[in-house]
Amino acid sequence: MVLQKRLDYGFNGYQVPPTPRATRSARRRGSFKKKVGENQMCAFDLLAIVAGNLLLDKESPPSSSDTSADKDHCMVVNDNVKNEWQYDEKNMKIQVHDQGSPARSFFVSELVSLGNERNHCSKESLYAQNGLNSGLACTVATSECAERIDSEMLVNSKSKNEIGTFAGKLHVGSSGHWEFDDCKLEHETGKVINDEPDKSGKVQCGTVANVCSSEDPVVWDGKPHALVSSDSSAKVPLCGNNISHSSYPSNGDDVSVDGRDDDENSSGCTHPSTTKEFFRPAPRVGDRRIRKVLASKYWKVAPRLNDVTLSNTDGADSKPLCHKRKNYYKYQKSERLYPFKKRKHFACGSQLNSEGWISNEFVCHSPKKGCNGDAAGSCSKMHAAIGASSSVAGQHSSFRPRHSHVKLRIKSFMVPELFIEVPESATVGLLKRTVMEAVTAILGGGLRVGVLLQGKKVWDDDKTLVQTGICQNNQLDALGFSLEPNSSRAPPSLCPVDSSFLIDTAQPVSRYPPAPSVVHQTTYAASPEPHGTNLGNLIESDHDSAPSPTDMSFDKSTTDSKALVPVPEMNIEALAVVPAHLKSKRSAIVQRRIRRPFSVAEVEALVQAVEKLGTGRWRDVKLRAFDNAKHRTYVDLKDKWKTLVHTARISPQQRRGEPVPQELLDRVLTAHAYWSQQQAKQQLKQQQPETCLLL
């Protein structure tokens, strides 16, 4: 049975994280200080800022809890915020009254919270093992909401597969930052704590973080909730890893950076989620209590190797972490997430449930039939609903009076279509996990933000908002953002998406030549040493990330006229399909590596190495020519040689992909023939003595 579902979160959108925060690295860079000034900010900056909400900073290792936080506690309870939130039902706002800072208001819609089953979190999930799966999104609930929440679900993180969702989105319409200084962590109790469970319409803020026990340590990655900050100041809202560390500059001028190194925290279950999501029960929604869930954690992918070491410098408690690390390596080795499998069953007729529920719909199985067309558009539906908001964040003007700021409010991001396949006998729990994995695959795949203006994609990152016209009010209405598979802009920890995808779809190939090969060729040309060279060194070590279109610098003369290009239909391939006939719960998540076509330079390097070393010594070839190309295994090289030989034998018309110079193909054939001959000779020599002995 194939289930196809499109997930809608809230208003078909990713949850907007209420609190833009800076990761430590971001704080180091001071990027959070960036403001959006229409006169100085270019499109790229805007992208970076938005992306900052979406992508986890790879460099930020999972942080531990802060001074006031007990390491062993998985639960973050923040009672600092209590009674400071005033929910304005009429306007669907939350007014924040903070000492020392002006009141801020947040648009609130629905709530999203995620309950993770504990064992899933700790044992079954690859993501968990990789620190991806950590805990709950925290929630802030009105008492009304709280009543609706199955307390068991929230309280007991061990519960089975409870994914409770209060779909919703949050609009943060302020420049303010939230600080949670007095968070306390409560071990093993994943309960939402309402400091003042009154029913007066006030909003309680309970933070549920990383619900897992210390025996099931999960590295909290500190991943911010995705999303969108409508913070008009547009400070890069990278998420701080630690709730207690989170110090969100409220004016962009001063950022307190906690110098503590969180990495030392090694006890399990450490990194509390800092996210808060405010919600109110969806009005007029009736009994829609549980909806889809997005946990912030899924916005982060595995940390880099050294990040994984996290916490572990003191050696204590290293065991679980080592375990985790091991898994992480495994994950690393298997490379990044990639669509689980090619879509053989494109959805023909997936529909959105108006409520955003997962409705299981049968999918037409027709393998090749033109479902592609339909599906192809789905990714482009990831566009964020955006509203130009002048109502929010008016405070900023006071900070930087010199520049007029562009104020944006991104209401939500839409989750792209998902295709899910589960056996009929699958349990609901499995279904939930499957969906979660699918979502994770997307989110974990790394996203970048595209900017659209009047339906057209703005490619030129260097243009200022003024130049692009984004700052104009009427244009703001036409401004949109899209989430797209990320590539180079993503931290390495984020899964790169097949570069060819970007090149093929999001980028007109003819106009913007694929960068990897460009890089290769230039580098290669730079050191035209003949034989004996380690060609691999000429090949950039890691082209995990192909430059995204936004990275490319073009001739200014051309970019000007092409700053706006039609939004290409996204390749549905970028979306994930979850095969749910899980052979085993673990292997279900193992994903195919992304396809990385060999560049001409790589082919040349390969040919040269094989000419020298011969076939059958792929490890040597790898070391010699591709030592720095981590993503090329010797098996890859062997396979490539295989295809090269095949390619050389077929007619040019039959060849596909980036054309390989005939000269190279000739060398391939020559070398292949030569080494085949050598091999035959070797075998003969070996057989000779044997036969002699036999005789």
Added chain:
DNA sequence: GTTAGGG
């Protein structure tokens, strides 16, 4: 861990 070959 490598190699070879089928899928």
Added chain:
DNA sequence: CCCTAAC
């Protein structure tokens, strides 16, 4: 690019 047998 994956998988796996064989070494």
